[in-house]
Amino acid sequence: MSTYKPIVEKRVDNALTNDFLRKATRRATDRLRHNKYNAADELGDWEKWRLAGDTIRSHVIANLDYYLKQLITQVEKNGGHVHLAQTPSEAVDIVSKIARDHGAKTIIKSKSMVSEEIHLNKVLEKDGISVVETDLGEYILQVAGEVPSHIIVPAMHKTRQQVAEIFEPLAGHPLSSDTPTLTKFVRQQMRQKFLQGDIGITGCNFAVAETGSITMVTNEGNGRMVSTLPRVQITLMGMERIVPSFRELSVLLNLLGRSATGQRLSSYTTILTPPKQSTDADGPEEFHLVILDHNRSEILGDPTFRQSLKCIRCGACFNVCPVYRQIGGHAYGSVYAGPIGSVITPLLENDWEKWGHLPYFSSLCGACTEACPVRIPLHDLLVKLRARKTMTGHTPQIEKRIFQAYRYMFTHEKTLRQALRLGARFQFPFVQHDRIVSGPPPLSNWTKSKTLPKVASKSFMYLWAEAKHKGTIPTPNSKE
C-alpha cells in the first residue's frame, strides 16, 4: 500500500474539497434511492423478490460452466462468433483484430462497463479508430477526457453549465446550458456517428443461455442504434452475466430497473439474438460475443467471495453508501466504485498494492448489504477482504503488533483493569477541560476533528469489584 498511499490520499482530498461533486453526489443518490424505495414498495414483498433474484443468480454462479457452454453453443448455432478472453489484454486484442479485419474507421459504443474494465478505447484510438460513446453521460465524459463516477449515472458530477463548456469546442460556437439545447446538440452529433459506425460495441446486462440472446437496458435508445445500424456488432460481457431463460430474465429486469433508478423497467429493454437472420428486417450481419474472465474464474473458485459474482450492476449499493456519498466515484480510483467496486476490484485486479485501500472505504454500516437486490453480503465481504489482505501479509507490521497487544489485553481482563487505571492516571498530557484533545497516532487521527472522553478513573469492572468487596451492590430486595 505504501507507494500508492499518497495517491489514494490525494484522490480522497480532491474529492472532499470538491463541494460541487459532493453536493451533486448527494442529490443524485438521494433521488435514485427514494425512487428505488417507491418502485420496490410497489412490488409488495420486496424481500421475496430479492430472495428470488438471489436464488437465480446463485444458481447460475453455481452452474456457470453449464450455462456458459449452453450460451456459447446457442450463439454459435445462431451464426455468431464467441471469443473467450482470459485477460483484459486478450479481450482488447480480440476486439482490435475484428476492427482491423473489417478496416473499421469508426466504432460506436453503447455503455459497457467491461470495455472500461479492459480500457478498450485507448487502444482502439491508438490504432487510429474513432471510438464514440453514444450514451449521453459517457459521451460527455469521453469529450471531457474523464471516467465514470457512477455505474448508472456516469456524469452525475457535471453541471449543465460544465457540459455546455465541454461541448463548445466541438460546436464551434457558444452553447446555452439549457437541457433542450444540449440534447439537441448531442443528438445531431450522434445521428451522424450512428450512420458512420462500421462496428457497434455494446455491453450486456444479461445473456440468455437458452436462446443465445443479449439483453441491454438503456434509457436513451442508443443501444438499439448501436446494435442495428453497423454491419458488425461486438458485445462484451463478463462471464458471469448469464440467465438460464426468459423466465429468470423477467425477475432480474424487474430487480435491475427498480434498484438502479426506481423504474419499473428502463425506457428501452433491448433483447437481441444476433446476427441478422434471413427473416429479420434489420440487425448486424456479423456478431461477435467476447466473454471476459479476468480472474472471475478465480473468484468463482473462492467460496468466500463467489457471491460477489451475483452482482447485476444496478448501483443500488452506491446510492445508500455513506462513504460514496461523501467522496463520489473517482476517489476510489477504480473502474467499479462504490461498495461492490471495493469488493470486486481487488479480486479482479489481484493487486493488493494498488487496490488494497478499497476494502477500507467502508464504515461497515451494512447499508449496501441491505440495499443489494440479489442479497450479496457486501459489508461482510469487505471485512473478509481485509482479512485476506492481513493473512496474505499485506498489512503493516505495526498494525499486526497493535492487534497482538489488543488480543493480549482483552483476553486478560485483570491486566486490562490495571492498565485502565494506569491509563487514567497518565492521560493528563492530552486532557483539556476534562476531555482528551490530543494524542499520539493513531489517536491523533481522531483528535484532529473530535474530542474524546477521558479514561474513567475507575472502570466499570473495577467499580463493580469494589462495590462487591464493600457489599454495596444493589439487590432487587433492597429496593422493594
Place this chain on the structure above:
Amino acid sequence: MKVSLFATCLANALYPDVDLTMAKILTYLGHTVDVPDGQACCGQIAFNSGYFDDAREVARTLIDAFEKSEVVVGPSGSCIAMIHHYYPFLFENDPVYLAKAEDLIHKSYEFTQFIVDVLHKPDLGAKYKAKATYHPSCHATRLLGIKDAPLTLIEHVQDLELLPLPESQLCCGFGGTFSVKMPKISEAMVAEKAEHVLESGADLLLGLDMGCLMNISGYLEKINKPIKTMHIIQLLGEGMKNVHI
C-alpha cells in the same frame, strides 16, 4: 431473573456510568444482576480490521466469561451484533466453541431490546424534559433488526419531545477503526450527521451505542455546538431519579 451484564469495552473504560445505570435499572425491575469477571470485548475491533485470529481469541474469552449465565445484556447494538452476526462464522471450524457461541447468541440481548421485547416494560416511569432526537445505530438497526424498542422506551419518557432526525439512516462515520484509518472520510460523515442533528432542532441526541455517540458528541464539541448526547440508558437513569433507582 438473573441477568449478567456485558459491560462492553468502550463503556467499561470511558462510560462506566452507562453500565452502572444499566445495572440499577435491571435491579429496579426486580432482577439480580451479576458482572462476570474475565469479560472484556466482543472482538469486533480486531475482526473489523481483518485480524480474525486475534478477534477469535478475544471472542473465546467473552464466551467463557458468560458460559454459566442465564441471560446476557449489553448497552450496545454493535457488540451484540458482533456476537449474533459474526460468531458463527468466526467459530465455523471449531464445533465446541460454535456450540458455545450459539448458546451465547440465544441468551444475549441489546439493552432496549431486552427491556421492551423480553421484559415487556416499555414504561419505566422516567421523566425528562428535553427536545430530543434519536440516531438509529447501523448495527442495531441493520444487523439485529432493532427498530422500535429504543423508540418505545424514549416515547414513554414523560416531558420528552421526540423530533425526527433527517436522513437518520446514514452512518455517523464511526465504524470503529475506520474512524482512525480513514479519518477524513469519517470526519466528512460525522460532519453531515452533525448537520442533521442541528437541523432536527433537538437539544438532546439519543442513541443506544456509545461508539456512535462518542463520535458524534466528540465532533459537536469540537465545532462548539453544545448539544447534549446521551445513551438511552443514561436518559432513563436521569429520568428515573424520581423513582430512586
